Amino acid sequence: xxxxxDFDLCQSHGLCTQAAPEVFxxxxxxxxxxxxxxxxxxxxGKLETAVRECPTGAIKVEx
Amino acid sequence: MRRIVVVGASLAGLRAVxxxxxxxxxxxxxxxxxxxxxxYDRPPLSKxxxxxxxGEDRLDLxxxxxxxxxxxxxxxxxxxxxxxxRAREVQLADGSRLPxxxxxxxxGARARRLPLGEGLSGxxxxxxxxxxxxxxxxxxxxxxxxxxxxxxxxxxxxxxxRALGLSVTAIEGLPLPLVNKLGxxxxxxxxxxxxxxxxxxxxxxxxxxxxxxxRVERVRLSDGTAIDADLVxxxxxxxxxxxxxxxxxxxLDDGVLCDARCATALPDVVxxxxxxxxxxALFDETMxxxxxxxxxxxxxxxxxxxLRGAEATEPFAPAPYFWSDQYDVKIQFAGRARxxxxxxxxxxxxxxxxxxxxxxxxxxxxxxLTWNRPPKLIAYRRQIAQGLSWADAVSSASS
Numbered sequence: 001x002x003x004x005x006d007f008d009l010c011q012s013h014g015l016c017t018q019a020a021p022e023v024f025x026x027x028x029x030x031x032x033x034x035x036x037x038x039x040x041x042x043x044x045g046k047l048e049t050a051v052r053e054c055p056t057g058a059i060k061v062e063x
Numbered sequence: 064m065r066r067i068v069v070v071g072a073s074l075a076g077l078r079a080v081x082x083x084x085x086x087x088x089x090x091x092x093x094x095x096x097x098x099x100x101x102x103y104d105r106p107p108l109s110k111x112x113x114x115x116x117x118g119e120d121r122l123d124l125x126x127x128x129x130x131x132x133x134x135x136x137x138x139x140x141x142x143x144x145x146x147x148x149r150a151r152e153v154q155l156a157d158g159s160r161l162p163x164x165x166x167x168x169x170x171g172a173r174a175r176r177l178p179l180g181e182g183l184s185g186x187x188x189x190x191x192x193x194x195x196x197x198x199x200x201x202x203x204x205x206x207x208x209x210x211x212x213x214x215x216x217x218x219x220x221x222x223x224x225r226a227l228g229l230s231v232t233a234i235e236g237l238p239l240p241l242v243n244k245l246g247x248x249x250x251x252x253x254x255x256x257x258x259x260x261x262x263x264x265x266x267x268x269x270x271x272x273x274x275x276x277x278r279v280e281r282v283r284l285s286d287g288t289a290i291d292a293d294l295v296x297x298x299x300x301x302x303x304x305x306x307x308x309x310x311x312x313x314x315l316d317d318g319v320l321c322d323a324r325c326a327t328a329l330p331d332v333v334x335x336x337x338x339x340x341x342x343x344a345l346f347d348e349t350m351x352x353x354x355x356x357x358x359x360x361x362x363x364x365x366x367x368x369x370l371r372g373a374e375a376t377e378p379f380a381p382a383p384y385f386w387s388d389q390y391d392v393k394i395q396f397a398g399r400a401r402x403x404x405x406x407x408x409x410x411x412x413x414x415x416x417x418x419x420x421x422x423x424x425x426x427x428x429x430x431x432l433t434w435n436r437p438p439k440l441i442a443y444r445r446q447i448a449q450g451l452s453w454a455d456a457v458s459s460a461s462s
Binding site for chain 2: 011012013014015017018026027028030048052053055057
């Protein structure tokens with residue numbers, strides 16, 4: 001499973017950091033960082049929530 | 064359940080059918096929508112679409128995945144006209160009847176229209192894609208714009224028009240824009256922001272007439288002032304789409320009245336999104352919320368309630384989140400601000416266009432507002448939902 005974020009779309013709403021804090025972090029510079037690009041299966045549910053709740057549709061889960 | 068009907072095919076309705084399939088519901092599923100097109104995203108309408116930056120291809124809420132894999136019967140372009148709660152049947156404008164075991168109401172809201180300037184060309188609303196593209200096309204001629212109502216839509220339209228170099232007057236009946244959402248000091252900051260960007264913002268005054276000969280020529284205010292304008296945008300709020308539910312047994316009160324778990328007065332009928340009013344235990348208040356994230360979250364909660372029943376479902380008690388992009392400021396807010404709340408700016412300033420402010424009531428933090436500080440917003444949102452105390456928040460912020 002691979003996380004892909006379209007940084008042209010991302011506006012740092014940060015809802016993904018609430019859904020899956022293990023994978024997403026917004027740092028003090030205001031930008032989103034991906035902490036694990038290939039997270040384990042145990043996080044799939046949280047990642048799907050992040051995809052669904054992203055207001056700009058910037059997140060994709062591949063595989 | 065073998066037959067579930069979702070009425071309303073915008074964000075809440077779409078996220079509901081997605082949730083139903085994700086949760087393993089395998090029965091028949093029907094999605095009814097008044098608009099003829101596939102579900103699309105509305106927030107860009109007042110911004111990227113209006114400024115001509117995005118075409119409609121960018122608005123697809125399914126990101127190209129289509130509705131097919133959801134294996135549903137999509138009835139798009141058909142208005143729901145009635146609900147027979149006893150017979151468990153939804154009636155559609157084309158005469159068809161949809162029997163259901165479970166029903167999710169997500170018919171949303173429509174833009175209100177003032178009964179002014181009727182018959183004049185140049186009066187616009189911004190709710191649907193058609194509204195937004197018609198306005199975008201009309202802005203190309205470089206009109207003098209008058210925005211009536213300085214709420215989210217009005218302010219975003221004003222900002223987009225300024226980005227296009229247009230002259231903009233905005234009229235707001237309240238003493239300050241968004242004062243009921245942000246409280247006095249921060250609403251004043253929003254007013255200052257728009258004035259600094261060249262909007263002629265007039266607050267505490269209402270519109271008496273929209274005048275012109277065939278097309279808009281001026282807006283007449285209640286104090287007699289005339290504002291010359293070629294185009295008017297009404298951003299005066301929305302009305303929930305509930306007319307089709309009259310006499311159905313559903314309780315209506317500025318929306319569909321639900322319990323703490325999004326269930327209506329009828330068995331196996333739930334509601335979500337702009338149309339739903341429910342008691343939010345986090346704020347001890349019955350509310351109807353018109354924000355994007357809320358539609359997604361409540362659709363999910365309503366689906367849980369529908370599939371699992373009240374016993375197995377937690378009450379829906381979020382700290383509502385909204386954002387608004389105006390000029391170079393990303394405004395984000397989570398929670399609830401009410402008159403008389405404590406307010407403390409714990410970081411940054413209005414002048415810097417970068418700030419974090421907390422709202423508090425009865426010893427608890429009830430809201431967080433940020434300008435261009437996204438990292439802080441979500442962290443506070445989570446803590447507000449957990450009952451963060453005002454004293455702890457303020458002391459840890461100043462340390």
